Amino acid sequence: MARFTNRELSTRTLEDFGEFFANVHGCACTLYFLGKHLPQPVAGTARERAAILGAPDRSRKRFPHQELRRARELAVVTELVKQKKADGILVYADGEPVGWCQYGRSGEVWKINCFTTRMDYRRQGVATRALAAAVAAIEKRGGGRIESSPMVFPHYDPMLPKLRRTFGWRSAEVAEYIADNWPSRELPGIGKANACQTSNKTMAHMGTMSMFEKLGFEVVGLDEKRSSDDPRYPWTFVVMRLDLDPRAPRDRAGPSGLRR
Ligand SMILES: CC(C)(COP(=O)(O)OP(=O)(O)OC[C@H]1O[C@@H](n2cnc3c(N)ncnc32)[C@H](O)[C@@H]1OP(=O)(O)O)[C@@H](O)C(=O)NCCC(=O)NCCS
Incomplete structure (x- = not known):
């Protein structure tokens, strides 16, 4: 059984954030940090994109379009973290980042918006742990009202x-x-x-x-x-x-x- 720990997103854990999102699907939480997804890095049709980026080398599972999108997302999040405008929790299994929870303040209310767990660590309580750590981090900053919109079951x-x-x-x-x-x-x-x-x-x-x-x-x-x-x-x-x-x-x- 892995030993789980957690840390807050900060300049000290940014590298782990990048490593985590290199290993999962979904955007690197830019949707919730910015209120919108980043615009597509390369506009146009798949054919036009392939002409600019080169055709994906499927044998090595390399998709330049995805890599470019992820690099742009990480650059945006890095700036936000440096300005202390991005909050989140990383969960680690034996020191490796395997889970994520994004939260942030919207006016007077804290919102807990998004969870992601690396596929090989799902259904082991990682998101539950990330949520507890997010609530603890909010409490440390003075508490207040926290809202979220989960599914019923x-x-x-x-x-x-x-x-x-x-x-x-x-x-x-x-x-x-x-x-x-x-x-x-x-x-x-x-x-x-x-x-x-x-x-x-x-x-x-x-x-x-x-x-x-x-x-x-x-x-x-x-x-x-x-x-x-x-x-x-x-x-x-x-x-x-x-x-x-x-x-x-x-x-x-x-x-x-x-x-x-
Ligand atoms: C949502 C998600 C983070 C849950 O992570 P997790 O670490 O597996 O969750 P936990 O193990 O803490 O489980 C939490 C609860 O959900 C339940 N659960 C988790 N996955 C489930 C599944 N696939 N089916 C049914 N129940 C499930 C657990 O049983 C637990 O229930 P309990 O509170 O009643 O005990 C994970 O499924 C995931 O990463 N999904 C993809 C999310 C995504 O797309 N993120 C990117 C957005 S851009």
Whole structure:
């Protein structure tokens, strides 16, 4: 079993941040640091890009377009970190960066936005640990209101991708299967809340309600932007909140979940 540790994103851990994002898919959190993804580094069609960058050497799994995009993302994040405008937690397994949680302040409210765990370390509590460390880091800076928008609960159903492949994403068969089979639960103040689709190893980057409940977060409403009524993916997301007053005495391990 690996020994997990965590550190905050800073100029001292930037190299680890780069190493982590070289080994996972997804953007290097520029979406949440900037409020938008970076524009595509090389505009135009795949053919035009290949002419500029050279054709990808698939035998060596080298994709120059991706490398260029990642280099630009890291350059932007480096600048933000130097200006102390980028917050996040890296989780390490025996010293190697394997997990990430992005958080940041939006006006008066802290937001915990994104989790990513390296594929070979998923389902071992890495994201849960990153969340606890993010809450602890916020607490260290004076606490305040923290919000996040996780899925209500995950559900893996191997039949769904099969039906999508056979009948198509927009098919009536897919919508009917979901209507008849998709799990849901009643949430006080929300009503019927549907599970969110996952695969065996991967779930969406916002995490689950259960992760946040362990730290004392409570549901305060439906996340209307993320939740969908579309019968092909009627997944439910909620807004969860923790009001963290670091001066208040606590009768348990603390909202950070970490005994100090
Ligand atoms: C979301 C993600 C970070 C979860 O990481 P993780 O380290 O595996 O999560 P944990 O082991 O801490 O599990 C947290 C909870 O989710 C559950 N869970 C995790 N993966 C799951 C899956 N694939 N299916 C069902 N449940 C899952 C765990 O059982 C646990 O539940 P509990 O709180 O009830 O015990 C990971 O799936 C991931 O990296 N997904 C890709 C996210 C992404 O695209 N990021 C880039 C955005 S640009």
